[in-house]
Amino acid sequence: MKLLRTALRVWLLGLCATAATAADKVLYVYNWSEYMPEAVLEQFEDETGIEVVYATFDSNEAMYAKLRLVDDKNSYDVAVPSTYYVSKMRREGLLAPIDKSRLKNFKYLDTKLVNQPFDPDNQYSVPYLWGSTGIAVNTDTVKPDALSKWADLWKPEFKDRLMMTNDMREVFHVGLRVLGYSGNDTDAAHLEAAYEKLKDLMPNVRVFNSEAPRMPYLEGETDAGMIWNGEAYVAQEENAAIVYIYPEEGVALWMDNLVIPKTARNVDNAHLFIDFLLRPEIGRLISEEIGYASPNAEAVTLLDEEVRSNRTVYPIDADLKNAEFQTDVGDAITVYEKYWELLKAGRD
Template identity: 65%
Template sequence: MIRFAKGLLGPLLLGAAVALAGCSKGPEQVLYLYNWSEYMPQEVLDAFREETGIRVAYTTYDSNEAMYARLRLLDESNAYDLAVPSTYYVNKMRNEGLLQPVDKSKLTRFANLDPQLLNQGFDPENQYSVPYLWGSTGMAVNGAAVSTDGVTKWADLWDPKYKGRVLLTNDVREVFHIGLRVLGYSGNSTSEEEIAAAYEKLRELMPSVRAFNSDAPRMPYLEGEADIGLIWNGEAVMAQEELPELAYVYPEEGAVIWVDNFVIPKNARNVEAAHKFIDFVLQPEVAAQISEEIGYATPNLPARELLPPEVRENRTSYPTEEDLENAEFQSDVGEALLVYERYWELLKAGH
């Protein structure tokens, strides 16, 4: 999968090698990065080390909940320097004192970011976060196994013909989003009555569910285990390289829209390196390489101009306004998250 599609990082690596030639070696610096699975090309980590001499120790998670739980337990002896929570978790972690402010004076390329994705409600003035990638959670339909005709809504997942062939992500908010939206409620509902109703609706879907997967949700489709269900748009792009018949659908009830952001945990050991890495990724050439490699949309405006037309114009990665009609950004639901989690455990336990 990893490739130098346009050789965007080649000049960076060459320049870094020249700059570092003859430098004396001191103690190795390490940046501890905690990120989603399959969410950072290895070339980027290698190029950063070549340019700065800082090695990236890379650890992954498969859900915001897992990331949050781990960061709460760590102290300065084993803390991470960077993490990449999704939209509403930035707000949650900020409010709980789990993050430290980002020093934007150390980010020479912050102006590259799309203003429409900055200064959002989950982090006013981006005091604690810097957008990394943004995307959507929609529906995958394997056209090689089932007809894609007429599949336009979340409600289509409940069709009995898909029994045992539906995939869901292992994400409480995304799964409850579809239950809530099918019932006409907001995916950000804080009403226990509405969340309970979504739970009952999702219970009806469970006989059709083959698996929950947030490690690599494209794989059950590629391996023939699932024919329809949830998928992140970047995973759909990667899947389409091997399975062109896989369709990505923006459901009529509204897709989930999210922004994944760099944040610096409060106990970070190498804050200077964290800022250097963020600024490195904000280079247009690097941001374009990341978007092209893993299929998600970059918030970096100059980077978009570097993308090949077939990438920049791919609606799976870069949706139209029509695609996003009725779509919702996930927001912090406060104490209602405990309600979601209680019903989530019941749902997964088959109750």
């Protein structure tokens, strides 16, 4: 009899759980890997009773392909493309407009980071985090003065010791900047020159990684190379010898943005979630934990002094000399793709 009662209770619990996760109480989030603290998701779930189903990607390209492919029944409610993918997806009608009247925390955003050319008036996107792609060096094994610019990565002493992000646009940013071109160049001849230049770098490259670019440094596999500033910040906490450097030719700047795909299943919950993330207190938590800069001006004022004054996360103006924001390169993307493939397929 006792057994029967237990069974009944389990069954009832299961029933409640199913009821609680009915369609309107679920939110499907598609974000970069290691880009949101678990605690933030838990707090949102506790406050709203909405269950968050969280999936991750490691490149804009993969995210885009997935969103293109899924139908209305399997889509995501919130995705986090970088600026240049926001403009592309907006142009192609993949995004649902954002109703800013439902985002009472939108006002906290830094006015310098809203209403940008990639999405005028933020009709389709809300800034989430911004950061830079620069150089990391393990000062235990490399003298830090050996590296001050991207061009230094070509030095023979780095043979088989470099880490590059597995991101076509970022790697080409390095090749283009070293040659003095813009990291957003669309000229096929310039891209070919960058490819030739990067080919010379390949013997130095040990690994491409965009899942967790700090890991090869922490594992001791690589001593220098590319990294995202937030990853460098997290790596420093584990190994203080890993230092982030703003190269002279300029870092690549990017901003990732919350968007609602056109195929979203629950637009209301998506707005609730975005507004939740815009709360200064939540913005502070994310920035401190993930190590990227918050576009939320109010959140920045709340930051721990140690983080706010950390140049890896919040660069000073001198660090951003020559820095470039990544923009949409339009059809030239196929030229990038061609040379990216050739670069990786190269056998010499």
